[in-house]
Amino acid sequence: MRDQGKAAAVASDLPIPVAHQFDDARQQHEAAAMGMWIFLATEILFFGGLFTGYAVYRAVEPQGFHEASRHLDLLLGTLNTGLLLTSSLTMALAVHSAENGLRRPTIGWLLTTSMLGLGFLAIKGYEYAHKVHEHLWPGPHFVAPPDASRGFEQFFVLYVSMTGLHAIHMAAGLLVMWVMVIILWRSRHVARHSNFVEMFGLYWHFVDIVWIFLFPLLYLIDRS
Amino acid sequence: MDSHADHAVRRYFGIFAALLVLLVITVGAAYVHLGAANIVVALVIAVVKASLVAWVFMHLRSSTPIVILFALGGVFWLVILILLTAADFLAR
Amino acid sequence: MSVVSPAPPLRLKESYLSVSFTIRSWLLSTDHKRIGILYLLSITALFLFGGAAAVAMRVELMTPQADVVRAEVYNRMFTVHGVIMVWFFLIPSIPAVLGNFLIPLMIGARDLAFPKLNLASWYVFMAGAAFTLWAIVRGGVDTGWTFYTPYSSTYSNSYVMLTATGIFITGFSSIFTGLNFIVTIHTMRAPGLQWFRLPLFVWSLYATSLILVLATPVLAISLGLIALERLFGFGIYDPNKGGDPLLFQHLFWFYSHPAVYIMILPGMGVVSETIACFSRKAVFGYKVVAMSSLAIAVLGFLVWGHHMFVSGQSTYAGLVFSLLSFLVAIPSAIKTFNWTATLYKGQITFATPMLYALGFIGLFTIGGLTGLVLASLAVDVHVHDTYFVVAHFHYIMVGGMVMAYLGGIHFWWPKMTGRMYPEGWARFSAILVFVGFNLTFFPQFLLGYLGMPRRYHTYPAEFQVLNVMSTAGASILGVGYLFPLTYLLWSLRYGPRAESNPWNATGLEWQTPSPPPTYNFKETPVVTEGPYHYETGE
CATH class of the missing domain: 1.10.287 (Helix Hairpins)
Incomplete structure (x- = not known):
């Protein structure tokens, strides 16, 4: 289905340029998709170190994690999850438009996606500021409640490290997205860039998936 | 189309x-x-x-098997990392 | 494979070397062959740098007391030696130099799948090297190459962050290279080049690349967490904050043990090629050897805990890791037996690459078997952190990988440069390296077994004889390394011109002129048989 869309776009547009080392556009696309997925596999393991730390520390000190988790703002966390899920939808629509050679919708969906991403980062920044204010930001100024169990501070170390690494990935994604918008704005032939949009989309969805796991692990430790 | x-x-x-x-x-x-x-x-x-x-x-549903394999591979290796590390922490 | 369209037009008389001579044409080249040469120059310089640190250590260890350097300086010496040799020489050595140069040639492609990414990987590598060298110039780092916490995160006053940043950055070059190789081998093989027609060198680099992309990110995050701890007081490895220093060791060895296989698998690939060529026989049990590379890549991820037997790790986890470590010996042994079987009834010529390959087999066997000694829980308690360990991994890293690297450089030197090296000198230095190596490191097995710990600049007087032997061997080894450096440079100008196939070897890379043209082949080759058709073909 998708390939038919691509073929139609190619037929109605200028041919996609093929780099010298490839035989044809199909081989080029196959290589790009494979390369992107391998890159995402490295990203899984990059975040994986933190998930491992989370798993073993939580297994050893469940009570401290439980107490600390309740200091996170569930409403903001849920809202942010909603924003990211929506941005994944708009990103998918951007890729879909690019593959069909629709320039304006592509740019529009990309800008929508980036606004949702910005909203996410703004809320995240607000949450961080709040944690600094409450002395729950790890480091020399951290003050745990007097009755806190062991592991309480470690939860916040992991909370900031994991969401921070995720936020860095979001910010990097936003920068690339805006560069992409400028390129598409100047170019007439969206289909020529549809590989780029598609590969970037994979990255954006991946960042979304990381959050899909971070949200329950950090915000939803048994609220009952 | x-x-x-x-x-x-x-x-x-x-x-x-x-x-x-x-x-x-x-x-x-x-x-x-x-x-x-x-x-x-x-x-x-x-x-x-x-x-x-x-x-x-x-688009994994329309991807080649090898791409799906790489996607699962990353997850599989993460499971190795977590499981064998936990094997130490939980068995001490 | 997809449909083949004709290759872009070529100016066949122009080799990749003579296309252009400007510095710019080298620094901005996306030609995999030129990037391979850039890596060759860079890692040779870094090898000499790391080697200088080793010389300083061996000089200090000639006498039991401290006479050349203080303890603090000695700590920086062995750290610099380890960091440079592991990340800036061994890991990029065969993959980034020979792999870059040969993979597209061996699979009949015009270039790697992502040539710009390939060039970027070299720049990233150089940036990482610059950071690390800067740290060393400013005063060095004293944590040992392993950066164990809490020393690296809390106590060390040396340039930990600068060095770790260099290694972090270099990790990206590893990932770029590995990713590029995997995609290239999957998508760009010549028509008819099925997986089981690939040369074993390509198989070994495919397995290596899997490790590069799956392990390196975990090193990056483990170093990143040290940064958070040192710079912002996050304390993820700090027991006072509910952390655990052993988490670092788990993450670190999840990378660094598989990294050991990054540092040996490519060497195994080179040996498979040279053994076949200089015995005039197909590699015995080709498919099994190919699969054993993959088996090593996978099993290599399951054994990291054997570095932590005496760290306070759970004994039960230790048992599991010990058992798994014995398993990983199986595919390595398969390779060794199959190379030996390949030699059987072969028409063997003792050309220089073959001398290195035979040296590899013997030394790798010693290094591998002593690895089993270390993988045994109880014995490890006795020899842990002694020179026994030092000798063991140098037999793998130097006796294995460096020998294979030198063998590979000699084997493909005519292809890379279009010149032959002087065979007599080359054989002489191969023997010198072999003798020097054994004299350096065999006494260290004895020292370790007798109880001399590693990483000290002084030792009890009764260990002096063996230490002097080791230092004497190191000087011979050093000379053995300087000879090739000299005559290979000499051959660039005075060596006889090489034909396209001086060894009468099979393999696509020998079917194109030496040195190859920019896009490698006049016409995309079509492959109809396996990689080692020596018995029938020649």
């Missing part, structure tokens, strides 16, 4: 709706006291959500 396009867009919105429903369920489940099962429920829902995103939004 148009019908195909509509079909794809409709599928994207359907998946999006499913993701939002799952989000509500996972937040709700956190308020039910299940003991050790809370984390299991939360992770199962997260895996379902992630799979939906990967399978549809990330």
